[in-house]
């Protein structure tokens with residue numbers, strides 16, 4: 001009895017003392033989440049705290065709002081230049097200089113000290129209205145010998161506009177382009193000026209993956225599901241614009257042989273996984289339902305039949321389905337939308353915890369997403385540079401283990417040690 005009284009008194013005394021003494025606990029500790037499978041990684045509550053637009057249930061645990069992660073290695077962020085005009089695509093030359101496209105139709109060479117070169121012209125009739133313009137850029141894997149650059153752009157004709165792929169040689173003094181040639185057009189042309197895609201990356205065989213969009217119209221949206229057109233697709237072409245010889249529909253006369261995968265809405269992010277060689281992509285959902293997809297040959301990614309988003313009016317997309325047999329589930333999705341754009345895997349060991357993580361520029365979200373992916377499963381999400389208020393359009397890794405990101409506001413950031 002006496003012991004119990006003492007215990008109760010001690011408890012009250014402790015509570016009294018705790019309430020008097022300022023609690024010196026890092027508030028972050030309150031956010032820690034236990035993930036037994038990865039005991040060596042510190043996880044936090046999910047970074048997304050806003051209310052979702054939809055009430056879909058994910059198809060599997062961790063498909064959305066995964067645990068948060070936080071970079072512990074010290075890194076700095078600096079502005080390389082703020083003198084760009086609507087930059088869209090960035091890639092890194094073997095000499096460490098950056099090639100950056102500007103939507104209005106300029107190519108710029110930017111040096112790591114922030115020197116911005118003059119506008120390099122030489123492109124054909126670009127439709128730079130709406131979401132169109134000079135879009136992405138990829139450097140030839142053999143650049144040191146062939147000097148070739150590959151571009152996506154919205155090409156204009158009397159029929160409307162189309163996502164197209166072109167190539168040109170960069171002069172050795174890096175001031176001009178030669179022999180710009182269109183090698184592929186994702187037909188049909190359409191009068192609208194939205195949802196062109198479009199990213200372009202080389203695969204490990206030296207072929208080009210190109211993403212296109214559904215052209216942002218109810219009239220063209222269904223094109224993403226049919227294989228007789230180039231809208232809403234991942235295409236795989238040779239550097240001459242021919243279908244890659246082992247493409248899945250190469251022997252089917254009624255289909256576009258350039259198609260590698262389909263059922264996409266507006267893919268503005270493509271990246272090759274450094275270890276597996278797999279193609280990863282993101283896709284802008286409507287209201288909610290932005291996706292991350294591991295792209296496999298011949299697969300249907302569901303748009304506009306399945307989606308974790310809704311129309312901007314709040315009405316369902318089609319029958320309001322998020323899952324259907326024969327259609328791929330996103331490996332990860334965001335609701336509300338962050339509007340994912342250009343992305344890259346971090347392949348350096350300079351910031352060890354970033355190695356093989358995926359970094360994605362977010363437009364609407366105004367941050368850079370870092371995803372930790374293990375065995376093709378997203379296990380953690382972090383948001384970087386959210387204090388900048390910028391729309392991050394594309395991101396690339398420099399030669400010394402830094403990341404470089406460009407924004408719609410014309411800024412190029414360096415993020416690294």
Ligand SMILES: [Ca+2]
Pocket residue numbers: 263291301302303306307328329330
């Ligand atoms: Ca999908």
